[in-house]
Amino acid sequence: MLKTSPFHPRTAPLVRAQTWRRWSGYQMASAYDPHPDREYAAIRSSAALIDVSPLYKYRIQGKDAVRLLDRTITRDMTKLKPGQVYYTPWCDAEGKVIDDGTVTNLGGGGYRLTSADSSFRWLHMNAVGLEVEIEDISERVGALSIQGPLSRAILSAATGADLSSLKYFRMIETRVRDTPVAVSRTGYTGDLGYEVWVDAARAVELWDALMEAGKPYGITPTGVWGMDIARIEAGLIMLDVDYFSSHHALIESRKSTPYEINLGWAVSPEKGPFNGHRALAAERKRGPAWGFVGLEVDWDSFERLFRARGLPPQIPNIAWRASAPVYRNGAQVGYATSGCWSPILKKSLALAHLRSPHFAPRTAVRLEVTVEHHRKLANAVVRKLPFYDPERKKA
């Protein structure tokens, strides 16, 4: 039996086509409408309200909380100020990525770590000998992501707080009506947006208050399909889709270092010892064997493949998650792991792993596409991520 999120009493009646999916053992909406066009549009035009409660969440405190986290993640924990949030991967001893998520300094010596996969055992393994409490608060904390250009106006109206001073990847504690919440300026869409963290027992109150405050601003309950398109445009990687956790990979070649999945920027070369630091230092010197990049499909070549079959170009209206080989000069140089039609860029996009040296921006490659049961190659060009990066995201 799948679990339901604390917002389920409100979201369930809205899922018109019963388009549900599994997400970390929860029953979550793929979309509320039969297809995600309008929900995606809300992320880029007004505001989308997304239930992200299935994220794993841990509260970490105690004298050695910083030591534990610093030894676990690849970023420098000693620099994380109260009210600040890191996005970070964490690795095994070989420098292969286990998972990625956020770490928030809640102040008063408390920290919150979110992850895509369960991290309880790994945190405990790293906590041996440390004075630290690790509490799994996944089910006790509900989380709503409100994303889009009007998200700030809505949250300001709902909280009465001045959110214009809340900078990118910062967090404040405030109230929505009477409900205490934490608001972090984070998200998985690459747009202006916030995540609101609430005691699960009061989740429904929060939903109602945000929906009411958001109504004049076109707030739109949005499922995973809509968010998935936005995250690909934003070049944000997804565990189990774009990469395997080194804890789950059955074979060595399925593992990746942060450098190989475009997260090299989140590895601090200066910080003290942490899981994988030696391996990553060596890799920095050597250069990664793989790059994780964007591919932009050349529309004319794509259209030609379909026209040869008497068809207009056909693109799915949700993002695809499958492995598609990528070729250069007749040889396979990598594979794409997810992709979508970008409604805002009017381009067909993919996220891909390419072998060195084929991942330099503007490299011309060919992506395998299936056209009317036949495997064909469409021209594509390597792009730096993110594909879409509006100023308002950080402004």
Place this chain on the structure above:
Amino acid sequence: MSIQRYDAIIVGGGHNGLVAAAYLARAGRKTLVLERRPVIGGAAVTEEVFPGFKFSVFSYVVSLLRPEIIRDLDLPKHGLQILPLESTVTPLDNGDYLASWSDPDETRRELSRHSQRDADASSVFGRLMHHMAMAVKPILGMVPPDPASLSPGDLAGLLKLGGHFRSLGPERFHALHKLMTMSSADYLDEWFEFDPLKATKSASGIIGTFLGPRSPGSAYVLLHHHMGEIDGAFRAWGFQKGGTGAISDAIAAAAVAHGAEIRTGAAVERVLVRDGRTTGVALSSGEEIAAGTVVSGLDPRLTFTRLVETKELPSDLIEGVRRYKFRGSSGKVNLALSGLPKFTCMPGEGPHLRGAVSISPSIDYLERAYDDAKYGEFSRNPYMDIVIPSMIDPQMAPPGKHVMSIFVQYAPYHLNGGWTPQKRDAFGDAVVKTLARYAPNIESLILHRQVITPDDIERITGLSEGNIFQGELALQQLFFLRPVPEWAKYRTPIHGYWQCGAGTHPGGGIMGASGRLAALEIVGMQ
């Protein structure tokens, strides 16, 4: 006399003029756009008519903006953002409704509520129209070949076209012939039985023309909708964030990024011609600007009889332009609302308020609306296409308030006794009264009302006789006949003087194809 000299001057900053400017600048031409009004966009403008309320004053949805233009000019980077407009609801006189939703199965079920037969016919009809749209679509991207000509270019174009038609097969070719010749009512009669369905579908065949649903020739325009569906990925049909003015702004930004200059408040008085070739333009301020190429984005009447002296042109061309039909037939009512209308047929704030509401309860209703116009009156009970842009893009109105755009047909340019402020008000009243029959609370919501007649369209945008397509989209003035035979390839008899407006092939709607094809002809890239 200015010492500035340009390679190309575009007269009129409408969307086609801007597209032409962008392509010319992209090809390295030093290009200047001159717009008479303080805002660019022509009929694709967003204006804050009442404080806090933004309106796509004239053109209000994106119809068929060409994907190649979106790509070539990288319009998304410059602000193109098309939001889905997913449904159409037709309120019926018996209190019921007919709806078309974004989900085909939902639509089918809704239709079968009214006619099981029509629900089944609908998908077969859709497939046939798809194939015909596939065959006809390439026409939108080609310079029209002249079938009376034997030049290699024309023959190549004709062969290409013939190839497309041959690929249709006999059954579909015959259907195409019917589409070209029949009235939309007759054509739809062959397929469907539920009258409101036929009425709502046929409405797309009469928009912007002085035809009724029973007038021969109106069937062809149905195809245009299906062409939009083929380009579905590009959201060829939808609502631009910020209104249609934001599309003009995006195209202008692309043009400027390629080096074009744009001047507003600069009315061109005359195109300067010496020895059969253009030398530039004179502004109404007296300023003269030199250029070897002048491209008119204005309609054929203004292009050939206002901007240049008719003595510069052959008399058969002048006669052709005189015969070219404008006769604007539509008006617009823009409302600022304090809240949302409640439709009797669909109470509550459902998804129907995010789509179009079509006042087209029956073919007879539309034909009677046309009857009024035929005899010089505006329709007492008009056809209306209603959208509430603030439901799709909340930033069009203050939070909680709304803007409503009502496209109205028929409002003949040639009204008995002419348009007066009183007649304009009476027209606005007729529109609101008609709407109130289906949404009784509408009158109590109206904060402000803007009524636009064809006379206003002409006065504000310059479009002759207020025709929104720069001349009727009727078969006798389409393709190699648009605007006049032998001058359908963007050229004019004056060397260096070109046309790029919707009065040329393929014309009409925010498509941009005329501007692009003209520019490509000018730089010789075709």
